[in-house]
Amino acid sequence: MSQGGVVPGGVVTSLEPYEDPLDLMDEIDQLKKDRDATILAHFYVDGEIQDIADFSGDSLKLARDATTVSTSTILFAGVHFMAETAKMLSPDKRVLIPDLKAGCSLAESCPPQALKKYQDELREKGHDFQTVAYINTSAAVKSLCDWIVTSGNAREIVERVPKDKEILFVPDRHLGRYLSEVTGRKMILWPGSCMVHEVFSIQDLLRAKKNTPGSIVMAHPECPQNILEVTDFIGGTEAMRKYAMSLEEPKTFLVATEANMLHPLEKSAPQHTFVPVPGIMASTGETCACNRCPHMALNTLQAVRNCLRDETPEIEWQPYFESARGVVAKSLLN
């Protein structure tokens, strides 16, 4: 659905008049040539945008793909920290994003000043630690960290942190708790969480599991512990895709992550049935379709077309955060 409207969570995406998606796709195709642009799309944006993209994937794959692009411009259909990471790794490219307001609840939960203050306090108390940040953070936060992880390489990177150091993990407490459990590394956790993964309804999941004998629950490690405890396969989006592809016999998967992830799952493993796990609104206790990220939903076909047509908004690199570049490159490219 890339026309304007209200997405779950009550966020108005756009009030633009209806335009035929096929016409928009043709227009985007032409603009890509005119602007010498390559489109990168995250698995959490609308399926039709993933389909017109040159590269689609999780943030680890897209960060690596960005370094291979031969055009002078990258349009990143995703959220701000992803486009910023592409800019860090490909500083000579012009990086455009369809809507600068496409943020991230996790990134917002960890302002750089608050992190710096907390790190100073821990040091004053005698903690000897390294800071590991989930990629869902700003460049300013990344510049205060020793390592960056994505859901695709988190375990491997945590295992690279020297054993004699404590780990401060920011900003996702659920991912940090899960990583601490699977790696056996003790972690100090920042109290952030993702607005989409935080709201999956355990009651609905248990009911769906009971009503669908033989189903497989797949959940993202950003989900809270009560969801992961009843999950059969825990992994980031690319790991989910590979796992579904590895099973030949048709299965029903109950999927606890952003609902647009069903698109690459259905495309890559059409032998299976994928059912999204619903969310629940904390304020009313009612089931909702809040398994859609309102930030990702700002990436409409119109917004992509407008961005290429008007060549704005562009991600500006802040030289002040230069140290973030090295941390990102060592963590994601090596």
Ligand code: CIZ
């Ligand atoms: O790493 C990413 O791209 C995110 C935010 C989720 C996932 O598992 O792909």
